[in-house]
Amino acid sequence: MNNNRLVVSYILWLACFMGFGGLHRLYNGKIGTGLLWFFTWGLCGIGQFIDLFLIPSVVEEHDLRLQARSGRLPQPLPIPRATPTPRAVPPTKDQLTLNLLKAAQKRGGKISVTQAVLDTGASFPEVEKILQEMVKGGYADPENDPSSGIVIYNFLEL
Known part of the structure; x- marks a missing residue:
């Protein structure tokens, strides 16, 4: 804080006893309230009295504004804000069934x-449940791959 500015501000504050209230505010860049204090005799002395205790913070605020304008005040680093990642709406059972059929169609019906799971992004339990329902409904036929033993669902209509 600039001690010279603080001393001058208190001297200007004392000018209220000569009928010139608010000069300390004008000196520190508070033009609007400075004029209000000037024409109302420091808000009938109440605002002027309160300013006796607020002058150090008013001077410090003015000094910071002057430093920022002149470029001497280091700019604070921006605080990174976490942006929420949009959550995907899980597909309905019908959408997942359709996605499974399209994935099987791309693979020749098997x-x-x-x-x-890779093609639809659904979980293993979700996919297995739908595929088992398709087997029960007669839409798919499970078979084991002869070389790997993996269960392959064969959609004959595709």
């Missing part, structure tokens, strides 16, 4: 659970 798909494994792992391939279905």
